[in-house]
Amino acid sequence: MNTITMPKREQRFHRPLWTVARRLHGRLARGHDWRVDLPESAWSDCQAQFRRIRKAQSHHWEGAVRVSRRDARDALTQLLIGIEGSRNAIDPDRNAPVVMSAAEIYRDLISLDDEFPEVRCDLDRGHLSAVTDPIELEEVFLGAFEIRLHFTHTPLDYEIVARDPQPPRCCDHVTHPHVEDQSLCEGEGRAAIRNSLQQGRLADFFLIVRQILNTYNGSSAYVALDRWQGRDCPGCGSELNDDECSECEACGSDFCHACVSDCTVCGSFGCDDCQVKCPECEESVCRHCLTKCCGEPLCERCLDDKNCRYCQAKAQEDEQRSDRTAVHAVCLGEAAVSA
Amino acid sequence: MKILFLNHDGGGFADHIEIEQGTTVEALFTAQLKDADARDFLIRVNRQPVAAGQVLQEGDRVSLTPRKIEGAA
Numbered sequence A: 001m002n003t004i005t006m007p008k009r010e011q012r013f014h015r016p017l018w019t020v021a022r023r024l025h026g027r028l029a030r031g032h033d034w035r036v037d038l039p040e041s042a043w044s045d046c047q048a049q050f051r052r053i054r055k056a057q058s059h060h061w062e063g064a065v066r067v068s069r070r071d072a073r074d075a076l077t078q079l080l081i082g083i084e085g086s087r088n089a090i091d092p093d094r095n096a097p098v099v100m101s102a103a104e105i106y107r108d109l110i111s112l113d114d115e116f117p118e119v120r121c122d123l124d125r126g127h128l129s130a131v132t133d134p135i136e137l138e139e140v141f142l143g144a145f146e147i148r149l150h151f152t153h154t155p156l157d158y159e160i161v162a163r164d165p166q167p168p169r170c171c172d173h174v175t176h177p178h179v180e181d182q183s184l185c186e187g188e189g190r191a192a193i194r195n196s197l198q199q200g201r202l203a204d205f206f207l208i209v210r211q212i213l214n215t216y217n218g219s220s221a222y223v224a225l226d227r228w229q230g231r232d233c234p235g236c237g238s239e240l241n242d243d244e245c246s247e248c249e250a251c252g253s254d255f256c257h258a259c260v261s262d263c264t265v266c267g268s269f270g271c272d273d274c275q276v277k278c279p280e281c282e283e284s285v286c287r288h289c290l291t292k293c294c295g296e297p298l299c300e301r302c303l304d305d306k307n308c309r310y311c312q313a314k315a316q317e318d319e320q321r322s323d324r325t326a327v328h329a330v331c332l333g334e335a336a337v338s339a
Numbered sequence B: 001m002k003i004l005f006l007n008h009d010g011g012g013f014a015d016h017i018e019i020e021q022g023t024t025v026e027a028l029f030t031a032q033l034k035d036a037d038a039r040d041f042l043i044r045v046n047r048q049p050v051a052a053g054q055v056l057q058e059g060d061r062v063s064l065t066p067r068k069i070e071g072a073a
Helices: A015-031 A040-058 A062-090 A102-115 A187-199 A202-213 A309-330 B025-032
Strands: A003-005 A118-122 A127-131 A135-137 A140-143 A145-150 A157-162 A174-176 A245-247 A254-256 A260-262 A269-271 A275-277 A284-286 A290-292 A297-299 B002-007 B014-018 B041-045 B061-066
Touching (some): A015 A102, A062 A187, A102 A202, A127 A202, A157 A202, B025 B061
Antiparallel strands (some): A118 A127, A135 A140, B041 B061
């Protein structure tokens, strides 16, 4: 295998790296065009998320509405980033270099050794790799990551390889909150990464990716770090899987499906502690859907105009009694005649 | 004089910009990112970390990379 390690900055000219830089420059210069794309896919994502919200609202799926709104917010963020990127790319007042020269790319390659503990170039496979220091986010150890750039691919692409994978208990294809199947979801860094790769600014590319790996965005992660070590259902103690758990809408905790039930009145999910049984029909309901009449609170289904069965009967009886009294009043003055 | 300025906060575009002779790294940062805190950025001049008071030279390559860049899912 023809693998080379990076020379120190003070070392003399390094011909294999110069060859890589020259080829890379040639490929980027040939592949470059002035086309600027509108963020159409980001817009499609937004439309899809809004359709999901409307569907969930029409079915009164409160939990799904909340999740869809969160996803729609993230999709709108991506759209804003895309719009900003397109606006800058089309701006005629910007005079950025289109593609870095081979000499600039070479200097970028040499400089990587100052930023990363390990840098390698595999000429046979067309890999240029920089390895990060071990990463720990929110006291969760994730280990070191190899940022592997495929410099023979057009357009340039890359993958994130965990050196000592520390996946969460629930899914082994996630090695970092923002890495799934060796692919980084770039989020805020998307436009900057795309531009640095298009222009051959490799030092910038590796630095941006490293900083994303060193940042945790808890509001948009494949697996949240507080779930990394696995969790147990607070109801029955069984292990919780992210795909098979439900959030209690009253207390906000996650439970396995067996430990939550939906309110027969409003449909909200609740755990055994937060849901109660209606004393009348014994159906599971949330506390918001219980109304107190004369005795114990009952669900809406067991109340008629906010009255329980007992009060309804009593009201009916009172009504009948008052009717009889009215009849007697009409007949007042007539004496009963015995046969 | 002209320098190459790369701001990776957002789109990450490279711009050639004009600056006054004697401009320091700190002054450039303040001029370009008025409300930002320099401690939140990795600042490199010609790919090397530098002191805030370093005076920039014609043709320098200055890059600002946020320390925190949020990924997604």
